[in-house]
Amino acid sequence: MRETGRRVLPSTRGVPNGRSFGMPRAKQLKKTCNNFKITILCGFVTILVLRGTIGVGNFGGGDAGEVSESVAKQNARVLEEIRHEPDDEEDQMQLKIDPNSTFVYSLGPKISDWDQQRETWLKENPQFPSSINGRSRILLVTGSPPSPCDNPVGDHYLLKSIKNKIDYCRLHGIEIVYNMAHLDKEMAGYWAKLPLIRRLMLSHPEVEWIWWMDSDAMFTDMVFELPLEKYKDYNFILHGWDKEIYGRKSWIGLNTGSFLLRNCQWSLDVLDAWAPMGPKGQIRDEAGRVLTAFFEGRPAFEADDQSALIYMFITQKKLWGDKVFLENSYYLHGFWVGVVDKYEEMVRNYHPGFGDDRWPFVTHFVGCKPCGSYADYPLERCLKSMERAFNFADNQILQIYGFRHQKLGSAKVKRTRNETALPLEVKDEFNIQHPSFTGQKSL
């Protein structure tokens, strides 16, 4: 028998079994009804509460959360479309190259008289001289892929990196070409610089030097000027060491992340000799194996432009060696590890203008790859270091205007001097506000 003690009105007596059956049943029904009502009420209240807290999808929910979610979805969809443009027929055909076929890759039709062509053009076009105010015209070339980075923070650092380059080049009268087009599908990835450099050389005879710089390299000495007179008898300047290349045969004995290449016939020839290991697919993979076998310590991966160049220099030293300058008296390329931790010390002990280990000209974040997904170093460490390098360099620009970053890890800036009604009497510390290297020589 069910215990109905609690629910039964005190006045009710009677044993709930059998004898007065009608009464308890009505009461039971009533009870059941009550239960139902309470259940429904509770259910309703629960739903209300849930709506107010986490939203229940179709039943509606927090407005702001929903809108932001749909914006995020839209973004994601457009991003996907932008990133993964399908290959069309033309692309598909180009990707199949059989290394055994008679097809030989070429950067373009062979040119053998570029020096003469260039000289004639310069004579005919005096309004586009190859040197201005006694300084050779330099074109800084850099770039990044046309699609958004896999990691959005990668694009943020690409932006900071180009701002950094804009600042240095503005101070030093250097023009910039930022490439975002795949000019040659076969020479994809790090090999893309070869067809690009060749194309720019041939289009701009007024440019004396092409300065290739990776997107993950930043200027950290805004005052340092390239000692171009030192290179008057050379055509290819890279950071590296002769004994590392020719002696120890190290695959990292030089760095192709930041180099100068003179606009001349010799350079066109070097590019032609450099290119064959580049075409992607079987050729590049095979070449990669050759390079790994040749170089001690080189991991197994496809041929990269740096290893290929070193291989070329070693095996064809007589052809190229005398016009190649391996510079190590300043950081034309400066490997970031070990350098980024010393910035505060540098600020205390030295000043911009040295370009060497006291104040590195370029800090290059080799192996960080913030744009892609696979890096050799933890992402967090890379990002923090890149932020520091950027701010370290930015301070040298900001000091012109009387500001600096609060600290190297911070985007916030603070004043270093008050505003004045005689702004032209203020001299910036490093004299780069109106630097002698960009001023016009008096006429």
Added chain:
Amino acid sequence: MRFPEVFSGRRVRQVQKAFHNAKVTLLCLFVTVMVLRGTIGAGKFGTPGQDLAEIREHLIVGRRGEPHRVLTEAAINEGGGKAEAGGVVEEEEEPEEPEVERDPNGPLYSLGPKISDWDEQRSEWLKKNPGFPNFLPNGRPRILLVTGSAPKACENPVGDHLLLKSIKNKIDYCRLHGIEIFYNMAHLDSEMSGFWAKLPLIRKLMLSHPEVEFIWWMDSDAMFTDMAFEPPYERYKDHNFVMHGWEELVYNRKNWIGLNTGSFLLRNCQWSLDILDAWAPMGPKGKIRTEAGKLLTNYLTGRPEFEADDQSAIVYLLITQREKWGNKVYLESAYYLHGYWGILVDKYEEMIEKYHPGLGDHRWPLVTHFVGCKPCGKFGDYPVEQCLKQMERAYNFGDNQILQIYGFTHKNLSSRKVRQTRNQTDRPLEVKDELGLLHPPFKAVKLSSSE
């Protein structure tokens, strides 16, 4: 039944009922509190939104979450610098200054100490520094293009990518036209935040670079879409402030979008310092800007309610002080110094069919400006998808004019892939690019006979 028994039974039932009621009451109270949290928040008991955010943070693992965390750490890591591994001592911390809103009744905001003889200071300096003339050898004024964006990563993951494309676009135009670029990423003045940040920046650059004749401010969401067009600078020889707009809309109709401050030229001179000073007062964030916003909404036609923006403020200034400033302001509408994207982006293919670069106007706009898109933030005035797609198209439209110099073009305006338009040759210097942008006349350096 014995009386005591009955009594205890009743009491038991009463007690039970009381418990029951108490339970129901507690349950209802609990439910009320939950609902209140969900609707209006309940102070330190937090809100469900906060709960969710906390839960999300705990759950986020993996690459996507990391950079976000690092960046927020970087942004908030102002106090307590830890020593880097290796024993490097962090620089001394400046105490965080509390953000104080300027009191509308207190001391007035100022961009800097008043300067009244800037024209003389500047002309003295130019005489002493002939190596930095304000007019280039080919007769054009020296221009500094100024733009910028916030120093932290965009909330929208594709925002930084678009900023990157936008600056590349500006680099290309400026390289062709001999214009220098200053990309700002520093908040020079915390009161003049957001769209007002350009005022202290422009003033600072003017005073630091007397060799610059014109500052060309350009928003980060504006792109060059005519690489061949050169603004007619001689037209402005008697003016100091050039904006895209219409006199009719500004002075007669008092329309808040009668001109646009997303792309304008400002001459480096005393007059400009004065107008910057007159423009600034509505800018300081907080009460001043909010109150000014209300004033502007009442005064200008069609302006929605929001805080004072630099554009409405300059419209207001020009209307109310026309005699003072009007004669040196040029409202240009003959070409798109600023071109509203909404009416332009669908026509690019038509333009390619019918016209050519160099026109700068509705046939081939100099600038396409993505007003209202806000690609860096989360919420703009237009659907995200439309903005992103059209920005890609505008970028490619401009980029095609650069690529054609080298014999390439985008496969179509929505594609990032390029194809060759002409074969390579062994006589590259005999190739003329269609638009003459390879060695354009505005890039030529005129040499004196002594060189």
